Amino acid sequence: MKLMRVGPAGAERPVLLDRNGHHHDLRPVTADIDGGFLADGLPRARAALAAGALPRSSVAGQRIGPPVARPGAVLCVGQNYAAHAAESGAAPPDTPILFYKAPNTVVGPYDDILLPHRSTRTDWEVELGVVIGRRARYLRSPDVALAHVAGYVLSNDVSERDFQLAESGGQWSKGKSCETFNPLGPWLVTPDEIADPQRLGLRSWVNGEARQDSRTADMIFTVAFLVWHLSQYTVLEPGDLINTGTPEGVALSGRFPYLAPGDVVTLEIDGLGQQRSTCRPADPDTR
Incomplete structure (x- = not known):
């Protein structure tokens, strides 16, 4: 479904x-x-x-709208593709990197991306999103992890790199939690329609020009491993969203310009549909 x-x-x-x-x-x-x-x-x-x-x-x-009502938690895995770690200037991690996004970042797949005030380095990240369907705590092994998944979803882990890296204080969430920074959908696809989450192609474009083109087979840590691993540190609840990392081809690589007002970001993952977001400046708060 x-x-x-x-x-x-x-x-x-x-x-x-x-x-x-x-x-x-x-x-x-x-x-x-x-x-x-x-x-x-x-x-x-x-x-x-x-x-x-x-x-x-x-x-x-x-x-x-986003196919899941506001999640209780949005858990994100950093540098989960070796080539993306390399373009970020880092070695591939030997254990999953975890950071959180604010749940109110989640918006619909065709909603605008609002570029924050002072933003100069807003970036796109196509990702396989995993939505939890059964409470997961201290799972015994990755072998049982996928039984706790309600479905899979196309996710854009939008990032403001200055906020994430230069102004972070050591944590990434400042650059990840700006409003509209997680377009999601169009669908939540149940696992019976996704034979293997590690065999999906994922792609992105900006203004029609190709940016990312990879496969989930290139993940360092698989979906099953991530669900198991995260359950050792936190309780995963039904409706929680896990963003599993992005492949190479982002602006942080230095090969492409960062997003600007009017830019159109298009993402797709095999079987999970396509999303399209237009960038515009965030309106000032006049209250």
């Missing part, structure tokens, strides 16, 4: 996209696609679809 949320920001409704490309209203099963639903609602949604209990729903002309 592909799950999505449609409507104005803060008032999205849940929608199911079936294998035939038909949209169905998911509200007979749940009011939203949140942690509570992801913990036990996927079998109910599947059964309701099979029983014809989900009416058809049009999404034409409507805003597509």
